[in-house]
Structure formats: C-alpha cells, structure tokens
Amino acid sequence: MRYSSFFIPSLKEDPKEAVLKSHKLLLRAGYVRQLSGGIYTYLPLGLKSLRKLEEVIRKEMNIAGAVELSMPFVQPLDIWRESGRDEDYGKELLRFKDRQDRDFCLAPTYEEVVTDLVKKNIKSYKELPLTLYQIHLKFRDEMRPRFGLMRAKEFIMKDAYSFDTNEIGLDESYKKMKHAYENIFKKLGFDFKFIKAEAGEIGGNYSEELMVFSEYGEDKIVICENCGYAASIDEASSVSDYKGPLESCRQPRMTKLFTPDRKSVEAVGEYLKVDRTCFAKTLIYETESGFIAALVRGDREMNERKLKKAAGVKNLFLAKEEDVERITGAPCGFAGPFNLKDINIIAIDDEINNSEYWITGANEKDAHMANVKPGRDFTPDIVADIRSVQAGDKCIKCSGTLTVKNAIELGHIFKLGEKYSSILNAKFLDEKGESRFFVMGCYGIGVGRTLQTLIEVFSDDNGINLPVSVSPFDIAVVNLNVNDEKITSVAEKIYTDLTAMGIDAIYDDRKLSAGIKLKDIDLIGIPFKIVVGNRTIKDNIFELSTKKNNTTETFDNLDSLYKRAEELLK
RNA sequence: CGGGAUGUGGCGCAGUUGGUAGCGCACCUGCUUUGGGAGCAGGGGGUCGCACGUUCAAAUCGUGUCAUCCCGACCA
Numbered sequence: 001m002r003y004s005s006f007f008i009p010s011l012k013e014d015p016k017e018a019v020l021k022s023h024k025l026l027l028r029a030g031y032v033r034q035l036s037g038g039i040y041t042y043l044p045l046g047l048k049s050l051r052k053l054e055e056v057i058r059k060e061m062n063i064a065g066a067v068e069l070s071m072p073f074v075q076p077l078d079i080w081r082e083s084g085r086d087e088d089y090g091k092e093l094l095r096f097k098d099r100q101d102r103d104f105c106l107a108p109t110y111e112e113v114v115t116d117l118v119k120k121n122i123k124s125y126k127e128l129p130l131t132l133y134q135i136h137l138k139f140r141d142e143m144r145p146r147f148g149l150m151r152a153k154e155f156i157m158k159d160a161y162s163f164d165t166n167e168i169g170l171d172e173s174y175k176k177m178k179h180a181y182e183n184i185f186k187k188l189g190f191d192f193k194f195i196k197a198e199a200g201e202i203g204g205n206y207s208e209e210l211m212v213f214s215e216y217g218e219d220k221i222v223i224c225e226n227c228g229y230a231a232s233i234d235e236a237s238s239v240s241d242y243k244g245p246l247e248s249c250r251q252p253r254m255t256k257l258f259t260p261d262r263k264s265v266e267a268v269g270e271y272l273k274v275d276r277t278c279f280a281k282t283l284i285y286e287t288e289s290g291f292i293a294a295l296v297r298g299d300r301e302m303n304e305r306k307l308k309k310a311a312g313v314k315n316l317f318l319a320k321e322e323d324v325e326r327i328t329g330a331p332c333g334f335a336g337p338f339n340l341k342d343i344n345i346i347a348i349d350d351e352i353n354n355s356e357y358w359i360t361g362a363n364e365k366d367a368h369m370a371n372v373k374p375g376r377d378f379t380p381d382i383v384a385d386i387r388s389v390q391a392g393d394k395c396i397k398c399s400g401t402l403t404v405k406n407a408i409e410l411g412h413i414f415k416l417g418e419k420y421s422s423i424l425n426a427k428f429l430d431e432k433g434e435s436r437f438f439v440m441g442c443y444g445i446g447v448g449r450t451l452q453t454l455i456e457v458f459s460d461d462n463g464i465n466l467p468v469s470v471s472p473f474d475i476a477v478v479n480l481n482v483n484d485e486k487i488t489s490v491a492e493k494i495y496t497d498l499t500a501m502g503i504d505a506i507y508d509d510r511k512l513s514a515g516i517k518l519k520d521i522d523l524i525g526i527p528f529k530i531v532v533g534n535r536t537i538k539d540n541i542f543e544l545s546t547k548k549n550n551t552t553e554t555f556d557n558l559d560s561l562y563k564r565a566e567e568l569l570k
Numbered sequence: 571c572g573g574g575a576u577g578u579g580g581c582g583c584a585g586u587u588g589g590u591a592g593c594g595c596a597c598c599u600g601c602u603u604u605g606g607g608a609g610c611a612g613g614g615g616g617u618c619g620c621a622c623g624u625u626c627a628a629a630u631c632g633u634g635u636c637a638u639c640c641c642g643a644c645c646a
Contacts (some may be wrong), residue, residue: 010605012595013582037638089573092644109646143571143644150646157646211646218645268614304643315573317643441575446646474601480602515606521604 001473003508003517007044010032012518018102018217022456024147025464028417030525036144038153045524046451048472050156053451054135056469057158057184064180066131066160071113072288073137077103079112083423091141111420114161118438119426121379125165128428129173133160135447148407149448156448161440165430166527167417170439174415177443181210181411184445189467190410190456192213195221195230197412205419208412210445214456217406218394222389226400234305238402240351255370255379256362262334265298268368272359275299277327280348280358280372282335284324285458287313291327293337294386295352295360310384311345328363336360336369339380347382348374416440422442455525464525465548474569476526480533481515491532494542497562503569522547528568530561544568 008030017034018024020417026032031046044049060067077095078087086093094106107113114132122130126202127467135158145153162173163200178194185192190212197207209232211221222236223229231237241265262268265279279298284291285307292311296302308316321332327342328335337346352358356373373378421427422436451470458465468474475498479491488509495507506526514533521529536542542561545552555561558564 011581016576016582019640027596034638048639138646140645144642146639150643152646155646159646412646444646450645478605512604513606513608514604515608517604518606520607525624531605535605 001504001506003506004510006506008520009043014039014313018228020147020456022216022452023150024049025459025523026148026452027405029464032149035150038142038151040149040152040154040448043470049466049470049525050451052470052472053188053454054158054445056187057135057447059135060180060187061158061160062155062186063183064131064176066177066180066524067135068134069132069176070134071107071110071141073107074104075107075113076103076123079116083112084554085112085499092142093539094139094141108140110134110136110159111161111416112424112439115424115426115438115440117422118161118163119421119424120269120429122163122280124569125430127426129162129169131160131162131173133158133443148454149452152448155446158445158447160443162443163241164439164441165428165436166439167465170415170441171559174413174441176210177413177441177532181413181443181445185212185410187212187467188450189468190453190457192410193221193223193230193407195232196235197232205415205417206385207412207414209409210413211407212410212457213405213407214451214453215406217408219402219409220409220474221340221405222406223403224395224398225403226398227395227398229395229397229400229402233388234303236389236402237396238389239396239399247336254372255322256364257359257368257370259334259368260366260522262366262368263331268359269298272368274359275338278359279311280337280352280360282337282360284319284327284335284343285316286316286323287311291319292316292345292347293335293340293343295337295346295348295380296387297349297389298359300351301390303386303388306349306384309384310382310386311347313443319530328361330361330363330367332368334364336363336372336376338372341365347384347386349387350383350385351387353380363554376542376555377471398420402455408449408453408456410453410480411416411443411445413443413526414441416442438553451465459525460521463523466525466527468527468569471525471527473526474528474567476506476508476521476547478508478517478521478529478530478531480517482509484534484537486537487532487534490536494530494532494558497558498565503565528565530565531553547557 006076010030012027014024017029030043032040032042034040046469067279089108093108098104115238138157139154142151142153145151151511164170164173191210192210194210197209220233222231222233259268262271265276265281270278276299277297280295281298283302285294285295294302294307304316324332327340353374354550355369359368359370360372363367393405417439418437421440426438427435454466455464466517477486477491477495495505498505527547531543542555544561544564545553
C-alpha cells in the first residue's frame with residue numbers, strides 16, 4: 001500500500017477530548033474518529049488492525065468448534081418483551097419505530113435472537129451440542145460512554161452461544177470456550193486472569209470475567225500471590241487482622257472524648273494519638289427503603305456493592321448533609337451508631353462485630369465516644385462483610401498477603417443454563433422422546449476494547465507498538481527523498497519485492513520531509529521499517545529496524561534483508 | 571440522572587476594564603530543501619456552539635439551550 005494513496009489522518013498534538021494514553025494514540029495515529037459520544041468511525045488503519053484482531057479470535061473460535069453466523073443488529077422489540085428483558089434493560093436499550101409504527105431496537109446483545117433461531121431449527125438431541133458465534137456490532141445507550149473504545153455506545157463484540165442437552169454438556173462447552181479465550185489472550189501477549197464474577201440475578205448461574213492487568217483499568221482485582229486466589233474488589237474477602245483494642249479503651253461503658261473541630265478519622269486519630277484502626281466510622285446512606293447506618297473500621301473503605309447486597313437494597317448513596325445532621329443530631333463528621341433517628345437498618349462490618357471498644361462519633365458537635373461495644377451500646381441489624389479488601393490484608397483461603405491491582409474486563413463467559421430457553425420456550429427432544437429446554441452458555445469478548453487495551457499496554461511515547469499479529473501493516477518502507485531517482489528506484493523495488501513475497505507493506509512515498517515520515521511511521525504502530533535514503537545509496541547498506549526494542553540491523557544485499565524480514569514476521 | 575469543566579479558522583490555544591478577531595501548526599502557490607515534525611516569499615480560510623436578552627456597541631455581561639470531557643451510579 002502506498003502511503004500517498006491511503007488515508008491516515010495523523011495528529012501532531014494530543015486531542016483535548018482524550019485522557020487515556022491509548023485513546024490519544026488511537027486518535028493521533030488515525031485509527032479512529034469520534035462522530036458522537038461513544039460512537040466511532042474506524043479509519044482504514046484502525047479497521048485493518050481490528051480485522052487482524054478478529055482473525056486471531058476467529059481462528060481460536062473455529063478450533064474450539066464454534067460456528068460463525070451473523071444476526072440482525074436491528075431487532076423487533078417483541079422478542080425482548082417475550083424474554084422480559086425489554087424492561088430489565090431500561091434506557092440502555094435504544095428503541096425506535098419503523099414506518100409501520102412497529103417497535104424495534106438496536107441489539108445490545110443477542111441471546112433472544114440466537115435462542116429463537118435455535119428453537120426454530122434444532123429439534124433433536126442428535127444435533128447437539130452446538131456453539132454459534134459472531135463478531136458483530138452491539139449498541140448500548142450507556143449513561144456515560146468514555147475513554148474512546150473502552151466504553152462506547154456502539155461497539156464490536158465477539159459473542160458466542162452454546163447449546164447443550166444437559167449441564168454436563170454445558171460444562172464441556174464452557175471449558176472449550178474458556179480454553180479458546182486463554183489461547184487468544186496468550187497469543188496477544190496479555191497478562192490476564194479469569195476471576196469469578198458476581199452471581200447473576202437469577203440463581204444457579206456461574207460466570208467468569210477475563211481481566212487484563214493494566215494501571216488504567218477501571219476495575220480493581222484482589223489477588224493472592226501465594227495461592228492464586230483472585231476476585232473482584234466487590235467479591236473478595238479478607239481475614240480480619242485486627243489486633244485488639246487499646247488497653248486504655250477497655251472500659252465497662254462508653255466514654256465521651258472532646259474532639260474540637262476534628263471531623264475525619266485521620267484528624268481525630270492525630271488529635272487523640274491513636275491509630276485509625278481503633279475507629280469504627282459510621283456512614284449514613286439513603287436507599288429506596290429508608291436510611292441505613294453502616295460501619296467499617298476507620299482505615300477501611302466501605303464497599304457499597306457489598307452493603308447493597310447485605311441490606312437487600314437496589315439504590316444506595318451517601319445521605320445529604322442535612323439528612324445526616326437530622327439523623328445524628330450533630331454536624332457531619334461526628335456520627336456514631338447510637339441514638340439515631342429515622343434509621344431503618346444498622347449494618348456493621350464483621351470486623352467491627354468481632355471486636356469491641358471502638359471509637360466512634362458521639363452524635364454531638366466536637367465529641368467522639370470511646371469504647372463503644374456492638375451489642376451493648378447499639379444493636380446491629382446486619383453483620384456482614386461490607387468492607388473493601390485493601391492491599392496487605394490476609395487471604396481468606398491461605399492467609400497469604402493480598403494485593404489489589406487495576407484491570408480491564410475484556411471477556412466474560414457465562415453458564416446460562418435454561419434461563420433463556422425456558423422463558424422463550426426453546427426445546428428439543430431427548431433420547432427418550434421427552435421435550436427439554438436447551439442448556440445454554442454465552443461467551444463475549446469486547447473486540448474494540450481489546451484493540452484499545454493492546455494499545456494501552458503496548459505503546460510508548462513515540463507511538464503504538466502492536467504485536468505483528470494485529471498491527472495494521474507488517475513493515476514500512478520509508479523513502480526519505482522522493483525527488484531522488486536513485487533512492488526512489490531502490491525504495492520502489494524493495495516495496496514491490498516485499499509485496500510479491502506476501503508481506504503486507506506500507507510504502508511511504510509522500511513528498512514530505514524525512515522527519516515527518518519517520519515520526520508518522522513510529523506513531524502508527526508498524527513493527528518493522530526499512531529506511532531508504534542517501535546512506536542506503538552511498539554505502540549500499542540496507543537497514544531494517546525493529547520498533548519494539550528500537551534496534552536496527554544492516555545488510556549489504558537485498559536477499560539477506562528480505563530473508564531477515566521474513567524471519568522476523570514469522 | 572446528579573456534581574464539575576470546556577466550547578474562538580482543520581488541530582492546539584490566546585483574547586485584559588464590552589469598542590476593527592489573533593498566534594502556532596496544518597492548508598494553497600512559487601523557489602530552495604529532504605537521515606527525525608525544513609527555509610524564504612506570497613496567499614486563502616472564522617455567524618467566536620446555538621437562541622434570546624442587556625447595550626450606541628457583545629467572543630467578552632445575563633438567561634436558556636446544545637455538544638464534548640472529567641467524577642459517581644451501569645457494563646464488553
């Protein structure tokens with residue numbers, strides 16, 4: 001491909017709308033352009049890379065025995081009403097009407113359509129198992145699209161759906177898919193891990209998320225280096241390492257302490273000269289079923305998802321300041337778990353329950369209460385693990401030391417069971433001639449997100465550094481001076497030869513200064529380059545550079561240059 | 571949907587107390603250049619997001635609205 005006839009609108013400066021390194025690079029390197037919030041055009045370069053990534057995925061899916069198809073992006077709303085997910089999906093489902101006033105939506109996912117398809121076309125156990133997949137658009141009207149392709153409204157996903165006769169078959173299909181995922185992400189060079197995801201709303205479901213570690217990941221994962229335990233921050237538990245209360249706090253009743261203007265745990269701790277671990281902090285939350293007071297140790301983070309689950313509420317957010325003042329009878333910063341008005345539930349972390357003699361707010365301006373004991377001084381309604389694990393905590397399985405890492409969710413695999421087949425009445429006949437529901441699984445990979453994550457992980461200040469398997473071109477031939485006939489004829493020959501060898505080369509033949517061309521080639525993520533300039537002609541030496549490790553090899557004849565290029569591209 | 575920020579040539583930005591809309595890069599023409607974002611000379615391009623209002627006068631002040639980005643609740 002000649003650069004001059006291709007379309008690579010690269011940007012010299014960072015676009016102001018991007019924050020993430022990978023997002024900036026996608027825009028600067030001319031991979032994508034945003035049309036509207038969360039809606040992107042894949043430019044030729046981005047599309048080429050995307051196609052290569054799809055091919056890596058497709059290959060492993062096919063090896064695993066999955067069969068590709070393509071389902072409609074526009075779907076009648078009826079099928080969503082039938083499954084009941086019309087309501088569940090809420091505003092994320094983008095609805096509209098056709099000219100005959102019938103309701104349609106853009107597909108946020110394809111369980112309904114694929115289940116309907118299989119229901120109508122598979123009648124016998126003899127035709128099972130079957131796994132169907134596609135690499136296709138999805139649309140979710142996200143409340144806040146962000147970070148480029150990381151969370152887009154319109155995005156490309158590989159989604160697969162398995163159909164089995166029973167749970168044993170499902171386990172088998174699930175294993176195959178999981179294995180395919182491991183191969184795909186290993187091939188791409190990611191540092192990743194499967195973690196068990198939150199159990200679905202409907203019982204019996206099992207799912208795992210494929211997480212890739214990256215500093216800029218939106219999710220937090222807890223890992224035990226000792227035993228391999230890994231779970232999301234909302235699922236992970238740790239063993240409490242509370243060492244016991246201070247001697248001075250072992251008192252038979254609560255003691256009021258004067259703490260003028262000290263509101264935060266940190267400030268009070270400094271003032272009283274006690275560690276933050278001696279505190280139980282009381283947070284007041286508002287929910288759809290009234291106010292909740294929740295307590296965790298002073299140095300801990302409340303895990304709101306765990307709290308939601310423990311309290312059995314759907315909506316949970318910190319109460320407004322005026323509500324806190326009304327409930328506690330004191331300004332914000334002095335809340336304690338007793339004498340609270342209008343509180344429906346007091347929830348405490350099990351770590352708080354397992355010990356006693358805590359320091360809390362006194363529900364009084366400028367005062368805290370020492371030696372507060374659960375059960376004696378207040379009665380908790382719920383005792384549960386509602387704290388977030390923090391680095392250094394002890395593993396719940398092996399007591400090893402836990403670490404917390406950021407990660408990006410690139411894949412999610414589910415055992416659905418009969419969830420959709422039963423709702424949509426999708427049945428086959430088994431060996432005994434009895435009607436049974438298909439036992440299903442579904443398996444997704446965010447393809448656009450994976451591309452961006454590759455760039456996030458594999459790039460430097462000079463530009464993108466994708467692995468050969470997904471880079472838009474294999475090699476770049478840079479003609480440093482198109483006005484020089486000798487240089488041009490050599491560069492053209494190299495380009496033509498490489499192309500004839502089946503190598504996907506881009507030939508930079510633009511009438512621009514050398515610096516611009518070299519910078520662009522570095523930016524857009526071509527792993528290898530051959531620079532042809534004065535030196536090439538003068539010394540009859542050919543250069544082959546590898547971007548990844550910033551090295552250049554030289555050759556005195558074209559044959560050895562080509563041989564080496566082929567070798568590197570293997 | 572709540573909280574915050576920003577909207578000025580293609581891109582990145584400046585624009586003071588309201589008074590002729592600017593800079594860098596990019597672009598066009600010509601010449602000279604070409605091993606890391608070239609030089610000289612000339613040139614084109616903007617309803618200052620949009621609407622209404624205040625004013626003799628609005629990029630600048632007010633109200634509203636839209637878009638984009640960031641933080642939170644959701645997710646591949």
